Each structure stands twice: as structure tokens, then as C-alpha cells.
Amino acid sequence: MDFKKTASEIYKAVGGKENISGMTHCATRLRLNLKNESIVDDEKVKNIDGVVNVAHGSGQYQILIGIEVPKLYEEFEKVAGSNVVNNNDGISHNSSNTSIWNNIFSAISGIFAPLLPALAGSGILRGLLILCVQLGWISEKSGTYTIWYTTSMAVFYFLPVLLAYTSAKRFGASPYLSAIIGGALIYPDFISLMGKAGNGAITHFFGIPVVLMNYNSTVVPIILSIWVFSYLYKWLDKHVTENLKLVIVPAVSLAVMIPLTMIVIGPIGVYGGEAIASVVNWAIEHSRILAGILVGGGWSVLVSFGIHWAVNPIMINNIATVGYDFICPLTFACNFAVMGATVGVWLKARNKDIRSFALTGFVTIALSAIIEPTLFGLLVNNRKIWLSQIIGGAVGGAYLGVMHVTTNAFVFGSVTTFPAFIAKNGANFMNAMIGLLISLIVAAIFAYFFTKRDEKLA
Incomplete structure (x- = not known):
């Protein structure tokens, strides 16, 4: 190209x-x-x-x-x-x-998209480290473990700084001042104010009570903060004369936004993010089969509209706060069902173009987890084949939900990201493989029967 x-x-x-x-x-x-x-x-x-x-x-x-x-x-x-x-x-x-939901989805996409490679790569390293520890190749007390653990977890620890930068690019604020705001939330001296009390400890800023929080790995607080900051920054940029902007804009921005974030926005963001995640996780815990069916079967529909980004922050928040996530495995079910659909088409169709496209899609998803080319190039134009993928994803997702399968990292569903299923509970990996195999086989069978021998690419 x-x-x-x-x-x-x-x-x-x-x-x-x-x-x-x-x-x-x-x-x-x-x-x-x-x-x-x-x-x-x-x-x-x-x-x-x-x-x-x-x-x-x-x-x-x-x-x-x-x-x-x-x-x-x-x-x-x-x-x-x-x-x-x-x-x-x-x-x-x-x-x-345009609706408020479209605005939210659009903003989430713009904020998280640049960070996805770093999150996915770190997740793979985290899974491999767990595997090495379980096999006895690396001791948790060794320097090797500490360095590798730091490598895999740094992106989550500094998530407020990274999200501050990408949020600023999205909302039109200074990315560097925004990064400083994010950095202030995880500054060691600020964190040490909590002492042994942890989240909820109280300090004061000019007599104003401040509810202290540990903002490492948090998502919502810094995004809200930079959204608010974008309005202040643009107001200052408009009203401060050019010869004073170099000093006045950054000084006022930091002096206002860092205390405001620590006093008001941060705690609201933490409690709000935890509440949203808790509701979603509660729903999954109490109806795992339904969650598996809806996410495993419906994820490709969300992807087709580009609104799947709205769910990603919940998965990232779960990984960052509790170390595992139930939703991510269900997205794997969708991807492997898409792979299964390509297998069914490849086995049944006789047209060289559609067989070649199906095989290419299978390899692409297996290695990179990118389903869009296959989704738009094959499934959207052949609704019965798309239905076979939805059925396969729903059945496999239901199994993953029932068996409480989790990932230890936020990754995209492919063969290369299997290490994310490695856990101290060895059954987690085995059940993940079974669930994904179910998705692939069920989708392949339905796609085989739904595909015509003279099927062609639209």
C-alpha cells in the first residue's frame, strides 16, 4: 500500500x-x-x-x-x-x-487506542512470568523475577500518566502538563500520606479535608481530571497574553488542577469506577452463562459498530485492581468463533477467492487477534455465516463463564496471547482451551452447513 x-x-x-x-x-x-x-x-x-x-x-x-x-x-x-x-x-x-453515548464511545476509542500495544505486550510478559515461576525456572525472590515483574507491570502502575497524555491529545489540553497531573497522583510523598490506613485516610489542604486514594493503576479519575483541565487550559490559552503564557498557563494549570483532582475529582473517579466495575462483575458472577452467551456471541456485533471500546476500560480496571478479569476470556470466544467460521467456509466453498480470504482471516486472527477484515469482508456480507460465528461464540462463551475462566492481563484473543490464561489454578488454562475449542468447532460446523458450495465473496 x-x-x-x-x-x-x-x-x-x-x-x-x-x-x-x-x-x-x-x-x-x-x-x-x-x-x-x-x-x-x-x-x-x-x-x-x-x-x-x-x-x-x-x-x-x-x-x-x-x-x-x-x-x-x-x-x-x-x-x-x-x-x-x-x-x-x-x-x-x-x-x-450524535448522542452522548456516541460521544463517550468516540472519546474512549481515542484515549485507549494508543495504549493497547503496551497493555497487550505487558500482559503477555506477565503470563510468561507466571509460567516460569510455576515451572520453577525463576524464583520470586530473585532479581530476575523483580526486573521481569517490573517490566510487565510498569504500564499499569503508571497508567494515570499514560492516560493523562492520551486524554489530553483527545480533549485538546497540553499533554505534558496533563502527564504532570497524572504523575502527581502517584508521587511517593503523596501516597505516603495514607500511612497504614490505606484508601480513605484523611489529610488537609489549607483546612480542606482530602480523602486520600491510591491512584496507581486507576483509569477513571485521571480521564475525568484531564477532561475538566481541557476547559481550564483552553480558557487560559485564550485569555492570557502571549508574553505571559509560558509561565502563567502552566503555573495556574498545575496549581488549580492537582489539588482539585486530589480533593474532588480523584475520589469521585475512584468510587465511580469501582461502582461501575462492581456492577458489571456482579452481573457476571450471578449469571455467568448469560454473560458468556451475550459477550461471546455478541462481541462481533459490538466490533462491527466500533462500540466495543466502551467495555475495554472495565477489563483494564479489573486487571489493574484485582489482577484478573472475567470479560476478556469471552472476547476470546468471539475471536475463535470467527476463526471457526473461516474453517467451515474453507472446507465447504469451492471458489478460490473466498477460500483464500477465509484462510488468510484464520491466520491473521490466530497471530494478531484482528477480526475486522474477516468480519467486514466475509461475515457481514454473508449473514448466515455470521450467525454461525455468533452461535459458536455464545456456546464457547457460556462454557468459559460457567467454568469461571479468567485472564491475568488485558489482551486480544489469539493463539499468541494464551499466556494470559496461565494462573496458579492450573484448571483455568485447561478450561480456557476447552472453551475456545468449543467456540471454534461449533462455529465451523454451523458455517459448513450455512455455506453454499458456490459461495463467493460479496
């Missing part, structure tokens, strides 16, 4: 600077906020070299590229960057159909 050429053609096809109000990307998609999506010819965009498909969701025009989307985005920024200004408040305003 010629990224420069593709970026230029996409820019022209979606209406250029007159129609683009914002842009970002996730793991596989170029996500554009368009003032008017109706003027864009989807077929024209699909025919551009490098474009797999297009989708409409989360208040955005989503162009599926694949795992090379960051390279395309760099070129797209060069073409559109000087002409397109992202929304000042970090949310979409492109159509009358």
Missing part, C-alpha cells in the same frame, strides 16, 4: 477540509468525524487501495484499514492536519444523530 496515495484519496473521497471536523484512529480503523456523512460515496471509499471496508458507528465514519492504520494515519495527518482542527471538547458534532 502506498500510504501517502491512499491517505490523499481518502481525504478527497470524504469531502476534504470542508467536511472533516475531527480525526483519530484505533487498532485497525481510521475514524473520522464528518459534518455530513451522506455526501460520501461508501463504494468509492471501499475501492481505494488499502481500504477493507467502511462502517458507521460511535458518531464517526470508520474506515477499516487493518493493523497498518497508524502508518496511514501519519500520512493522513500530513494531508489534513493543517486544515482539520479536532473538536475543542473532544467529542463529535458531525450530525444530528
Whole structure:
């Protein structure tokens, strides 16, 4: 793919600077906020070299590229960057159909997408470390263990700093001042104020009581803080004269936002995030079969609309706070069901193009966990085959839910991320393999029967 050429053609096809109000990307998609999506010819965009498909969701025009989307985005920024200004408040305003939920999904996507490689890579290392300890290759008291543990857990410890940076990029605040705000929350002297009391300890700031929290690995507090900060930062940037901005803007920003976050926003964020996670986890604990069916079977539907990002922070929060998660294994069930569907198509169809596409999809998902090319290129256009994937994911997900399967890291579902299932409870890994095999086989069987011998790519 010629990224420069593709970026230029996409820019022209979606209406250029007159129609683009914002842009970002996730793991596989170029996500554009368009003032008017109706003027864009989807077929024209699909025919551009490098474009797999297009989708409409989360208040955005989503162009599926694949795992090379960051390279395309760099070129797209060069073409559109000087002409397109992202929304000042970090949310979409492109159509009358935009809702608060679309705004939230869009913001979550923009905030978490840049961090997913670091989170996934750290998760793999964490799983391998657990395996090495269980096999007796590494002692938990050794320096090797400490260094490897630090390597795998650093991204979670410094999550407030990383999220501060990406949130600032999304909301239009200074990313460096935002990172300092995140860093202040995990500064050792601040944490030491809790003493042995832990969360809930009280200190005072000019007589104002401050409920102390441990913000290591937290998600919600810093995102809320930077969202609020974005308004202060833009107000200061507008009203402070140029010759004083270098000093006044950062000084006032830090002096206001760090205490405000510690006193008000932080505790609200911690308790709010814990409450949301608790509700979701309670629902899963009390109806594991239903959760497995809904997530395992329905995850591909969320992915097709680009709104699966709304669930990712819950999984990340679970991993960061309690060390494991019940939802992530269910997304594995979906991915392996997609792989199963490709197997069924490959076995039944006789058309070389669809067989080749199915095989490529299987390998891609097995190695990289990217299901979008197969989802949009095969399943969306062949609804019965998509149904076979949904059934397979639901059945496998139900098994994973019943057997209480968890992951010790936030990862994407592929063969390469199996270490995330390694736990002190050896049955967890075995049940995970059984559940994923069920997803794959059930989907393959249904896809085989639903696929016509003369089936072709749409």
C-alpha cells in the first residue's frame, strides 16, 4: 500500500477540509468525524487501495484499514492536519444523530487506542512470568523475577500518566502538563500520606479535608481530571497574553488542577469506577452463562459498530485492581468463533477467492487477534455465516463463564496471547482451551452447513 496515495484519496473521497471536523484512529480503523456523512460515496471509499471496508458507528465514519492504520494515519495527518482542527471538547458534532453515548464511545476509542500495544505486550510478559515461576525456572525472590515483574507491570502502575497524555491529545489540553497531573497522583510523598490506613485516610489542604486514594493503576479519575483541565487550559490559552503564557498557563494549570483532582475529582473517579466495575462483575458472577452467551456471541456485533471500546476500560480496571478479569476470556470466544467460521467456509466453498480470504482471516486472527477484515469482508456480507460465528461464540462463551475462566492481563484473543490464561489454578488454562475449542468447532460446523458450495465473496 502506498500510504501517502491512499491517505490523499481518502481525504478527497470524504469531502476534504470542508467536511472533516475531527480525526483519530484505533487498532485497525481510521475514524473520522464528518459534518455530513451522506455526501460520501461508501463504494468509492471501499475501492481505494488499502481500504477493507467502511462502517458507521460511535458518531464517526470508520474506515477499516487493518493493523497498518497508524502508518496511514501519519500520512493522513500530513494531508489534513493543517486544515482539520479536532473538536475543542473532544467529542463529535458531525450530525444530528450524535448522542452522548456516541460521544463517550468516540472519546474512549481515542484515549485507549494508543495504549493497547503496551497493555497487550505487558500482559503477555506477565503470563510468561507466571509460567516460569510455576515451572520453577525463576524464583520470586530473585532479581530476575523483580526486573521481569517490573517490566510487565510498569504500564499499569503508571497508567494515570499514560492516560493523562492520551486524554489530553483527545480533549485538546497540553499533554505534558496533563502527564504532570497524572504523575502527581502517584508521587511517593503523596501516597505516603495514607500511612497504614490505606484508601480513605484523611489529610488537609489549607483546612480542606482530602480523602486520600491510591491512584496507581486507576483509569477513571485521571480521564475525568484531564477532561475538566481541557476547559481550564483552553480558557487560559485564550485569555492570557502571549508574553505571559509560558509561565502563567502552566503555573495556574498545575496549581488549580492537582489539588482539585486530589480533593474532588480523584475520589469521585475512584468510587465511580469501582461502582461501575462492581456492577458489571456482579452481573457476571450471578449469571455467568448469560454473560458468556451475550459477550461471546455478541462481541462481533459490538466490533462491527466500533462500540466495543466502551467495555475495554472495565477489563483494564479489573486487571489493574484485582489482577484478573472475567470479560476478556469471552472476547476470546468471539475471536475463535470467527476463526471457526473461516474453517467451515474453507472446507465447504469451492471458489478460490473466498477460500483464500477465509484462510488468510484464520491466520491473521490466530497471530494478531484482528477480526475486522474477516468480519467486514466475509461475515457481514454473508449473514448466515455470521450467525454461525455468533452461535459458536455464545456456546464457547457460556462454557468459559460457567467454568469461571479468567485472564491475568488485558489482551486480544489469539493463539499468541494464551499466556494470559496461565494462573496458579492450573484448571483455568485447561478450561480456557476447552472453551475456545468449543467456540471454534461449533462455529465451523454451523458455517459448513450455512455455506453454499458456490459461495463467493460479496
